Amino acid sequence: MSDFEPKVVAFVCNWCTYAGADLTGTSRIKYASNVKIIRFPCTGRIDFMLLLKAFANGADGIIVSGCHPNDCHYTSGNFHAKRRWIMFKELMDFMGIDMNRITFSWVSAAEGARWADVVNSTVTRIRELGPYVSYKELVNKSVEEEVKND
Amino acid sequence: MTNLINRAKELLENGTVKVVIGYEAGPTGLARPAFITDPAKAGKLIYDDRCVQNLAVYLTKAEVKNLGKMAIVSTLPVMRSIMMLISEHQVMGDNIVVLGISTEKELLDIADIGVMKGYIEKCDLRNPEKDRETLAMLNALTPAERFAWWQKEMEKCIKCYACRQACPMCYCIRCTVEVNQPQWIPVQANPHGSTEWHILRAMHLAGRCISCGECGRACPVGIPCHLLTMQLADQVNNYFHVHAGTSDNMTSVLSTYEPNDKESFII
Numbered sequence: 001m002s003d004f005e006p007k008v009v010a011f012v013c014n015w016c017t018y019a020g021a022d023l024t025g026t027s028r029i030k031y032a033s034n035v036k037i038i039r040f041p042c043t044g045r046i047d048f049m050l051l052l053k054a055f056a057n058g059a060d061g062i063i064v065s066g067c068h069p070n071d072c073h074y075t076s077g078n079f080h081a082k083r084r085w086i087m088f089k090e091l092m093d094f095m096g097i098d099m100n101r102i103t104f105s106w107v108s109a110a111e112g113a114r115w116a117d118v119v120n121s122t123v124t125r126i127r128e129l130g131p132y133v134s135y136k137e138l139v140n141k142s143v144e145e146e147v148k149n150d
Numbered sequence: 151m152t153n154l155i156n157r158a159k160e161l162l163e164n165g166t167v168k169v170v171i172g173y174e175a176g177p178t179g180l181a182r183p184a185f186i187t188d189p190a191k192a193g194k195l196i197y198d199d200r201c202v203q204n205l206a207v208y209l210t211k212a213e214v215k216n217l218g219k220m221a222i223v224s225t226l227p228v229m230r231s232i233m234m235l236i237s238e239h240q241v242m243g244d245n246i247v248v249l250g251i252s253t254e255k256e257l258l259d260i261a262d263i264g265v266m267k268g269y270i271e272k273c274d275l276r277n278p279e280k281d282r283e284t285l286a287m288l289n290a291l292t293p294a295e296r297f298a299w300w301q302k303e304m305e306k307c308i309k310c311y312a313c314r315q316a317c318p319m320c321y322c323i324r325c326t327v328e329v330n331q332p333q334w335i336p337v338q339a340n341p342h343g344s345t346e347w348h349i350l351r352a353m354h355l356a357g358r359c360i361s362c363g364e365c366g367r368a369c370p371v372g373i374p375c376h377l378l379t380m381q382l383a384d385q386v387n388n389y390f391h392v393h394a395g396t397s398d399n400m401t402s403v404l405s406t407y408e409p410n411d412k413e414s415f416i417i
Contacts, residue, residue, distance in 0.1 A: 048353055049326075049334050052346055069409065079407035083390075086413050087356040087404065090385040091349060091378065094288070096297025104416040118417070134297060142340035 006060040006126035008035045010119070011046045013066035015073040016108045023112030031116035032123040035063065042066065044077030048088045051102065055135045061101045061126035063118065068106040078106070100125065101132060153257040154223065155192050157249060161221050162189040167247050168218030171208055173201040183208065187217065197223060197251055204364040206231030206318035209241050221247035226273050227362030229266050230395025231318040234358060236263065237400035240321055263398050275393040277361045277380045284374065285381055300345075306371040307344035309337070313351060313375050316368035319358045326350060352378035357403025359383045360395040389413075 012018045018039045024031060040046055043066030051062055064085070072078045085104055092099050103122045107115045158170045174184035174194040181200035185208075186192055206228045208214045222228065229248065235241045243263040250258030250269065260266050276282065288296055311327070314320045327335050327347060335350060336343035351365075352375075359379035366376030386392055386403055389412065394400065 049346075049350065052349065053334075056342065056346075076407060079409060079411070080405065082411055082413060082416065083404055083407050085416070086389055086411070087382060087385065088353065089413075089415060091352055091356070091382055093293065094296065094378065094381045095300050095345075095349065096291075096293045096295070098293065099415070106416060138301075138342045138345060142336065142338065142342035145340050146338060 004127065004131060006034050006123055006131075007058060008032075008061040008063060008119070008123055008126060009054045009059045010035050010037045010063040010065065011040060011050060011054075012037055012063075012107075013043045013045075013073075013077075014039050014041050016067035016071065016106075017065040017115065019109035020107045020111050020115045023109065024115045025112075027112045029113055029116045031119045034123050034126075035119050042072065042074050042077035043081035044072075044074065046081065048084065051088075055101075055132060056139050058136070060129075060132045061103070061122055063103045063105065063122055065103075065105045065107045065115075065118065068108055071108060097135070098129070098132070100129060151195075151197055154197055154249060154251075155195050157257060158186065158195055158221065159189045159192040161247060162186065162192060166219065167221040169214065170195070170221045170223075170249070171205050171214065172223035172249070173197060173203075173205075175200075185214065185217070195223070197255060202367065204228055204231060204316070204318055204362045206235065207316060207364070209235055209246070209318070210321040215241075219245050219247070221249055223249045223251060224260075225251050226253070226270065227360055227364075228318075229270055230275075230360035231362065233263075233267070233270065233395040233398050234319060234360060234400065235321075236398040238358075238402070243398055267397055270396055275361075275396065277384065278363060281361075281363060281377060281380055284377060285384070288377065289381075301341065303373045303375075304341060304344040304348065306373055307339055307347070308371060309339035309344065309347065310370060312368040312370060313365035313373075316364045317355070318362075318364070319355055319360070320351075326354070348373075348375055348378060351375070352382055355379045356382045357386045357390070357392065358394055 021037055054062055066078050069078055089099055105118050161167045170186040172184050172195045173181040175196055176182040184194055204227055205222055236243045248260045248266055250260040252258050335346045361380050361383050363376040366374045390403055392403055
């Protein structure tokens with residue numbers, strides 16, 4: 001367990017958090033290198049199925065981040081996203097899927113230091129939680145079944 | 151029941167409607183859907199405890215729609231389905247005559263959509279009582295226990311998509327599960343594929359589910375998948391104070407927003 005390095009996927013919006021992460025870099029702020037950032041046009045574009053895809057493909061944790069409410073480049077993308085994540089969270093909780101592995105945050109283009117905090121705190125949390133065994137098992141069991149049936 | 155038959159006969163005879171969608175007794179004694187186009191056959195219509203299917207699912211089917219103006223035997227869930235279908239522009243209110251059935255199995259006099267709206271507003275819109283109990287039981291478990299409980303159910307899934315076919319709100323011509331570029335969900339009925347299918351189905355019905363429980367009833371292996379959509383229906387009401395299917399002019403919960411929507415998990 002001690003050499004476990006969490007894989008964290010970050011789904012971020014182009015206009016705020018991606019630019020914010022850029023600022024983290026240009027400000028030479030160091031943060032955990034476990035995160036793989038995927039750029040989206042808007043948080044409103046981030047489909048919940050993409051999060052499940054990330055888990056299915058081996059992510060231990062996920063960050064979803066975009067512009068603060070009222071700051072959306074497209075006016076209302078993040079408001080729509082907010083409603084979607086409320087429903088998604090409730091459904092995941094109800095199915096017993098661990099929502100502690102997903103961080104939802106608003107990080108603006110000026111919040112380079114905050115982005116480093118969000119990533120670091122998420123990585124620390126995932127490190128404590130360990131690898132996402134239960135979802136990986138779900139996928140592995142499915143692959144095993146398929147092999148058996150062939 | 152005689153009221154229902156007489157009304158159906160009258161509607162067909164005077165040409166108000168071309169087809170009456172209702173229930174008839176099947177050869178084994180079970181109730182099955184009936185599509186009556188001939189007034190002389192209106193006598194076949196029944197309404198009793200056996201009639202549980204949500205008939206609104208047929209309103210969007212081309213082979214039924216093409217018959218012309220429809221009358222439909224409607225209990226509360228069917229009425230709410232009709233409201234949602236009108237709101238989502240899948241059927242036209244003018245094209246439907248509602249043969250409302252009250253909880254006491256009496257024929258209601260529902261002249262138009264406005265009257266139906268008034269009737270729905272007076273009804274208990276919560277989930278059915280026995281589902282409320284199961285939901286409360288599940289919500290009291292720990293997340294790990296709930297995960298185990300659902301995985302045990304998901305194991306049974308054979309991916310027949312009966313839950314989708316039975317649902318009046320699942321009318322998409324091409325469902326996401328049939329899309330293979332990209333392949334969103336594994337096609338096999340395995341733990342991974344089944345779990346993600348049920349997540350997807352519930353999410354696509356968030357704010358649209360009218361709590362009829364038809365998906366769970368249609369499931370040939372007895373997965374209570376209606377609990378997923380009912381839980382979300384509860385949560386939609388909890389967060390956004392909306393009950394699906396209460397008006398013919400509903401806005402979709404997930405494609406609208408209020409700037410002050412409350413949540414506590416976004417940092």
